[in-house]
């Protein structure tokens with residue numbers, strides 16, 4: 126099954142499909158309602174990360190429940206949508222990017238499923254290269270970039286943006302982490318379709334408002350939906366390195382010969 130995590134402005138399933146809604150009980154609390162439907166004869170599970178009314182701010186999203194629920198439903202490949210601010214004048218609002226790396230500046234979020242055993246997953250390439258290639262094949266998506274994740278919910282200061290640029294950041298958002306890492310910890314492919322919705326603080330000459338984010342999203346939604354639709358058509362069930370992410374990651378594997386539960 127294919128998972129889609131909808132970010133800002135991507136709250137609803139296509140109108141012409143039959144949808145079954147499920148709430149999954151997880152060890153981290155109930156998941157939000159997940160819509161399950163079929164397109165291109167493939168089963169898709171859709172969660173709007175902030176819920177339909179954008180009720181959950183970035184620091185209150187139950188990332189573990191969302192990812193665990195998708196895994197429980199049989200999802201093995203996830204396309205996530207994000208909006209983000211651009212750290213560079215040459216990356217204009219309206220650009221769609223699939224990042225290939227991240228810098229994690231979140232502070233209060235639980236970033237792992239493994240509290241009872243010690244598991245260190247490899248995230249040298251945190252976003253699935255195969256899934257990224259599928260997104261790129263649309264011809265509408267820029268290849269690569271470093272997604273900086275802040276805690277939010279406030280936007281960034283000018284000094285923070287200067288620092289992120291020095292560190293090699295490309296775009297900045299508040300929701301990409303720990304989502305990407307949790308997917309890797311449950312051996313699912315994960316790639317992000319990031320819409321640049323604004324210039325980041327101080328790169329923009331104006332005060333940042335969420336109105337501009339929603340305006341750009343509104344304008345680009347049809348393209349984003351089309352890229353997702355075409356990508357779902359292309360995704361196959363072939364195995365991927367992401368599906369073996371726990372091999373060589375667990376201390377128990379070395380000491381007791383056990384894979385993580």
Ligand SMILES: CSC[C@H]1O[C@H](OP(=O)(O)O)[C@H](O)[C@@H]1O
Pocket residue numbers: 131132133134174175182183206207208209277298299300301335338
């Ligand atoms: C509404 S602007 C800030 C908001 O947008 C981004 O969310 P998402 O990645 O889910 O589109 C950002 O991370 C903030 O949560």
Ligand code: HPA
Pocket residue numbers: 208209210211275280281297298299322323324325326333338
């Ligand atoms: O400029 C931004 N900063 C952080 N998160 C964001 N999400 C959209 N734009 C931004």
